[in-house]
Each structure stands twice: as structure tokens, then as C-alpha cells.
Amino acid sequence: MRIKAFTRRGALGLLGGASSAALIGCGPRGDRGARDAEVIVIGAGLSGLNAAMILADQGMDVLVLEASSRIGGRMKTLDALPGRPEAGGQQVGAGYGRVRGRAADAGLTFEDFPPNRFGEVLAIGDTLIPAAEWASHPLNALPEPLKPIPPGRLFFSLAARANPFQDVYAWMDEAAGVHDVPAHSWMAGRGANEEALRLMNVSLNGRDLASYSMINVFRSLALYTLxxxxxPSQAITGGSQRLPEAMAESLARPVRTGANVAAIEADGAGAQVRLAGGETLRADFVISTLPFPVMRQIGVEAPLSALQREAVEAMAYTPIVQLHLEAETPFWEADGLAPEMWTDSPLERVFAGRAADGTPTGMLTCWLDGMGGLSASTMSDGELEALAQAELARLRPASGGRVRLAHAQRWTPYNALAGGAYMHYQPGQAPAWGGQLATPAGRLHLAGEHLGVLHTGMEAAMESGENAALAVLDAAAPYPGRAQ
Ligand SMILES: Cc1cc2nc3c(=O)[nH]c(=O)nc-3n(C[C@H](O)[C@H](O)[C@H](O)COP(=O)(O)OP(=O)(O)OC[C@H]3O[C@@H](n4cnc5c(N)ncnc54)[C@H](O)[C@@H]3O)c2cc1C
Known part of the structure; x- marks a missing residue:
């Protein structure tokens, strides 16, 4: 219903006016004295907090609204579980200047990831295969040249051999358009047989190969290479969530948690948001860091461009479901195999929590993404636990299936505050959308990981928050009502 309303209004090219007033109750052009902040920032993830800090540093009165009771969004550390597993972002690239800068300012430090002293075991069908035996194993049905490549590396190995992008800007060049093809046909054209394509789909950082653009792949590879x-990537000591918490703590005006934004209205003169409880808050500017699947569910009345409206409706997010399991017994000691597994089972990848010296903590994380994550997204905790127990009993008989589900993390379309784990470009999107989606829509500015241009992930969130804050400062400069 809301999506329809948004689309219909969008198609009319909304600019506030009567329909806006109907949505929120009164237009944004109003009594300046009645405003609740100069800038309202929606979302207390990295993007919103970075924007808020920049604006607050410049003397602006900023109010951050966060629907959840927790600060951090997709930076989520499971503090109550052994080894504090991460449910969201974890790897901080060496070149993440903004993330590292904010962390340093907050007195946070980084640490290397513990070594994996055990390697990995593959589970294909019912058969366990030590990674070292994969290349010559009878169940390895890959074409001869691909046989030595472990299933989890097939996708990027093939792409890396032919990456046309020499730098992190290349994906936005006009010439990049020729690479805007589905990964499925591209990989098939490079010698991937049906089995290779099947295995690639298991741990794909997208929904499936057919809906994944090679521009996205080559862009990621250029970024990884740089x-x-x-x-090496590192982790934030004490957990990823410590960074957004510290950033929120540094703001003079506390983040308002439990503030679920249900509608945004903006025109060229002001902006306001309505909370789910009915309260309306006004500001001179609003920065929305809502992921687009979330934005598509709320009422937005603003002069968004046709491209922005299209992207809000159509941007794809990788579905991920994580099962954080406590193993009752160290079954890897009993069967002598690595605790970590790459499987073609419904559990997909199984990671073992590791202490600083590499010793397993006893926590396992099953990481289901793409279509596997989507299939699991409607399952209850009980069903997910039963699945994990049955599959582990089958794949690792020594475990006896004795694992307990400590936490199920769903980054899926059903997560009302995220809509998925992170964005990716489908064929037909990057050439038109790249770098074009963050244009201010009146006094509504957009930010969030999905609008990163030079980065992806955490650093994209920071980059986009910075860009939005700078745009607001630019627009606010001549405005006499701005705090000096
Ligand atoms: C499983 C996983 C693994 C990842 N791994 C990495 C990694 O290793 N390295 C890396 O760089 N990146 C990684 N990322 C990506 C990284 O975590 C994100 O890109 C980044 O944290 C996003 O920040 P953001 O501010 O754009 O969005 P978010 O953190 O999602 O912030 C948006 C905020 O808006 C709030 N919100 C939603 N709806 C409303 C509403 N209606 N009203 C008010 N508030 C609302 C949300 O609760 C949230 O706090 C990972 C992400 C996931 C999910």
C-alpha cells in the first residue's frame, strides 16, 4: 500500500503542496521558531552518526532519530555471547580512512583477526573433503582448469583474471557499460560449467548470479585490490559496535532511540518527519540514511529525481541469515577435521569463533546468503535451530547435532529496519545510477552505505554521511536562521 502511494506520488513529481500536507498534517514551510532541530538525521548507523558529528562540529543543532533501542544499525556485536561474535560489519579495510579516523578520535584500537590454524573442510553432498584434497577429489566436477580452485573462491578467481577496472573510479566510466552483464552468463562464457555455477551461487554476496551485475563484481575487486x-583488514577491539556507540556518545544532543520514522516530507524550504506514534518533528534539513528497502515502506513526499525514485523501488540488497550456534562439544577434536566448513548444504558456510591465539571459542556461525538466506528468512528460531542440529548431525556425525541456537540474525527483506545486508547492482542499474542518487531533494538529503561512490560497506556509509553533511552545510550557509 505504502509502496503504491509512494510510486504514485513520485510519478506526479511531488513538490510538497496539498498532497504533502495531507501526508503529515502541515507543510514544511512554517514558523522557523517551531523547529525541533536545524537538521534531523534519520538512522544512528555509521552514516547518520558521521553526518551528525560533522554538522554538530560546525555548530549546527542536530537531532538523530533511531527506530531501534540500539545504536549502530548494521554494526552489531553480540556482546552476550562467548567471543562476542559480530552479526554485522566486521572487517575494517586498511584504507578505511574515515572509519579509522573516527575510531582513533574515540580512543578505539584495531586488532588483527586471529589466525585460522585449522583450515577448512568442504562438504559436498554427504561427503566431507579436506580442502587440500579438493583438486583431485572424485566429487570435484569442475572443468579441468578450475578444479584446483576451492568452491568458495571460484567466483572471484574467475572474475579477477579478467577485471577490466584498473581503479575504483572505473565502474562509473561510460566505457564500463559493456560490463553490465549478468554474472551467470559472464561466468558461463568464461568456462564455468553447471557445477561451477551451482557452487558459485552458494556463497554469493548477492541474491543469485543471474541478478548480479559484473560491474558490481569488478568494482568490488578493484576495491579489494586497493x-x-x-x-590487511582488521577488527575493532572490543567489537564493531563500539565505534557507532562512541560516535553517538560524542554528540552533545543525545540520539533519540525508539523513534521510528514513518514519513518524511521536504521541499525547498524545510523538512519534517512523522514518527510512528504520530509525533511530527520539524527541521530545516533532513538527512535520511534509511536503506532503500526501508525507505520504500515509508511515506516520502519530496522532489526526488526519477532516478532516485526508481532506485528506492528497485535497489537490490543481499539477503543474509546468520545462525550463531554454541557447540556443546568440540566435535572437531573428535573427528580431527577443521571446525570451519564450506558446504553446499542449507547451512552454507560455517565459521568458527576464534580467540586471539586462534583457539576455537566453541561458537559457530552459519552464514547463509543469497537464495539460501532468502529461504531461511521466513523460518522461526526453533526451525532454524532444528535445521542446524539436523544438518550438523548429518555432516559432522561427531557433533551428534548437539548445538544450541544462541542468536539468529536476519538481514533479509523482512528486517523492517534494514531490508537486507548491503546493496548490490543488478544488470541495468550501475551505469544509470552510479554517483547520481545522492542529489538533494529539496531539503531532504540522502546518505547510507548504498550511496557510497568510492567505497563499499562501512567506509561507504561514512563517505555518504560526510557528503550529505557537506551538502547541508553548503545549502545552510546563506540561511540567516542557522546557528553561528
Ligand atoms: C552481515 C554483514 C556483514 C558486513 N560486513 C562488513 C565488513 O566486513 N566490512 C564492511 O566494510 N562492511 C560490512 N558490512 C556493511 C556495513 O556494516 C554497513 O555498510 C554499514 O554499517 C551501514 O551503515 P549505514 O549507516 O549506511 O546503515 P545502517 O547501519 O543500517 O543505519 C541505518 C539506521 O537506520 C535505522 N532505521 C531504520 N529504519 C528506521 C526508521 N523507520 N526510523 C528511524 N530509524 C530507522 C536502523 O535501525 C539503523 O540503525 C556488513 C554488513 C552486514 C549486514
Whole structure:
């Protein structure tokens, strides 16, 4: 219903006016004295907090609204579980200047990821295969040249051999358009047989190969190459969530949690938001860091461009479901195999929590993404636990299936505050959308990981928050009502 309303209004090219007033109750052009903040920032993830800090540093009165009771959004540390597993962003690239800068300002430090002293075991069908035996294993049905490549690396290995992008800007060049093809046909054209395509789909950072643009793949590879040239990724000591918490703590005006924004209205003169409880808050500017699947569910009355409206409706997010399991017994000691597994089962990838010296903590994380994550997205905790127990009993008989589901994390379309884990470009999107989606819509500015241009992930969130804050400062400069 809301999506329809949004589309219909969008198609009319909304600019506030009578229909806006109907949505929120009164237009944004109003008594300046009645405003609740100079800038309202929606979302207390990295993007919103970075924008808020920049604006507050410049003397603006900023109010951050966060629907959840927790600060951090997709930076989420499961503090109550052994080893504090991460349910969201974790790897901080060596070149993440903004993330590292904010962390340093807050006194946070970084640490290397613990070594994996056990390697990985593959589970294909019912058969366990130590990774070292994969290349010559009878169940390896890959074409001869691809046989030595572990299933989890097939996708990027093939793409990396032919990456046409020499730098992180290349994906936005006009010439990049020729690479805007589905990964499925591209990989098939490069020698991937049906089995290779099946295995690639298991741990794909998207929904499926057919709906994943090679521009996205080549862009990611160019970014990884640059990051790797600067050094290894690291983790934030104490957990990823410590960073957004520290950023929120630094704001003079506390983040208002439990503030679920249900509607946004903006024109060229002002902006306001309506909370789910009915309260309306006014500001001179609003920065929305809502992921687009979330934005598509709320009422937005603003002069968004046709491209922005299209992207809000159509931007794709990778579905991920994580099962954080506590193993009752160290079954890897009993069967002598690595605790970590890459499987073609419904559990997909199984990661083992590791202490600083590499010793397993006893926590396992099953990471289901793409279509696997989507299939699991409607399952209850009980069903997910039963699935994990049955599959582990089948794949690792030594476990006896004795695992307990400590937490199920759903980054899926049903997560009303995220809509998925992170964006990716489908064929037909990047050439038109790249760098074009953050244009201010009147006094509504957009930010969030999905609007990163030079980065992806955490650093994209920071980059986009910075861009939105700078645009607001620019627009606010001549405005006499602005705090000096
Ligand atoms: C499983 C997973 C693994 C990842 N791994 C990495 C990694 O290793 N490295 C990396 O760089 N990146 C990684 N990322 C991506 C990174 O975590 C995100 O890009 C980044 O945290 C997004 O920040 P954001 O501010 O754009 O969005 P968010 O953090 O999602 O912030 C948006 C905020 O808006 C709030 N909100 C939603 N709806 C409303 C509403 N109606 N009203 C008010 N508030 C609302 C949300 O609760 C949220 O707090 C990972 C993400 C996931 C999910």
C-alpha cells in the first residue's frame, strides 16, 4: 500500500503542496521558531552518526532519530555471547580512512583477526573433503582448469583474471557499460560449467548470479585490490559496535532511540518527519540514511529525481541469515577435521569463533546468503535451530547435532529496519545510477552505505554521511536562521 502511494506520488513529481500536507498534517514551510532541530538525521548507523558529528562540529543543532533501542544499525556485536561474535560489519579495510579516523578520535584500537590454524573442510553432498584434497577429489566436477580452485573462491578467481577496472573510479566510466552483464552468463562464457555455477551461487554476496551485475563484481575487486595493497583488514577491539556507540556518545544532543520514522516530507524550504506514534518533528534539513528497502515502506513526499525514485523501488540488497550456534562439544577434536566448513548444504558456510591465539571459542556461525538466506528468512528460531542440529548431525556425525541456537540474525527483506545486508547492482542499474542518487531533494538529503561512490560497506556509509553533511552545510550557509 505504502509502496503504491509512494510510486504514485513520485510519478506526479511531488513538490510538497496539498498532497504533502495531507501526508503529515502541515507543510514544511512554517514558523522557523517551531523547529525541533536545524537538521534531523534519520538512522544512528555509521552514516547518520558521521553526518551528525560533522554538522554538530560546525555548530549546527542536530537531532538523530533511531527506530531501534540500539545504536549502530548494521554494526552489531553480540556482546552476550562467548567471543562476542559480530552479526554485522566486521572487517575494517586498511584504507578505511574515515572509519579509522573516527575510531582513533574515540580512543578505539584495531586488532588483527586471529589466525585460522585449522583450515577448512568442504562438504559436498554427504561427503566431507579436506580442502587440500579438493583438486583431485572424485566429487570435484569442475572443468579441468578450475578444479584446483576451492568452491568458495571460484567466483572471484574467475572474475579477477579478467577485471577490466584498473581503479575504483572505473565502474562509473561510460566505457564500463559493456560490463553490465549478468554474472551467470559472464561466468558461463568464461568456462564455468553447471557445477561451477551451482557452487558459485552458494556463497554469493548477492541474491543469485543471474541478478548480479559484473560491474558490481569488478568494482568490488578493484576495491579489494586497493585495500589489500595497503594492508590487511582488521577488527575493532572490543567489537564493531563500539565505534557507532562512541560516535553517538560524542554528540552533545543525545540520539533519540525508539523513534521510528514513518514519513518524511521536504521541499525547498524545510523538512519534517512523522514518527510512528504520530509525533511530527520539524527541521530545516533532513538527512535520511534509511536503506532503500526501508525507505520504500515509508511515506516520502519530496522532489526526488526519477532516478532516485526508481532506485528506492528497485535497489537490490543481499539477503543474509546468520545462525550463531554454541557447540556443546568440540566435535572437531573428535573427528580431527577443521571446525570451519564450506558446504553446499542449507547451512552454507560455517565459521568458527576464534580467540586471539586462534583457539576455537566453541561458537559457530552459519552464514547463509543469497537464495539460501532468502529461504531461511521466513523460518522461526526453533526451525532454524532444528535445521542446524539436523544438518550438523548429518555432516559432522561427531557433533551428534548437539548445538544450541544462541542468536539468529536476519538481514533479509523482512528486517523492517534494514531490508537486507548491503546493496548490490543488478544488470541495468550501475551505469544509470552510479554517483547520481545522492542529489538533494529539496531539503531532504540522502546518505547510507548504498550511496557510497568510492567505497563499499562501512567506509561507504561514512563517505555518504560526510557528503550529505557537506551538502547541508553548503545549502545552510546563506540561511540567516542557522546557528553561528
Ligand atoms: C552481515 C554483514 C556483514 C558486513 N560486513 C562488513 C565488513 O566486513 N566490512 C564492511 O566494510 N562492511 C560490512 N558490512 C556493511 C556495513 O556494516 C554497513 O555498510 C554499514 O554499517 C551501514 O551503515 P549505514 O549507516 O549506511 O546503515 P545502517 O547501519 O543500517 O543505519 C541505518 C539506521 O537506520 C535505522 N532505521 C531504520 N529504519 C528506521 C526508521 N523507520 N526510523 C528511524 N530509524 C530507522 C536502523 O535501525 C539503523 O540503525 C556488513 C554488513 C552486514 C549486514
Amino acid at each position: 585495500e589489500r595493497s595497503m594492508g
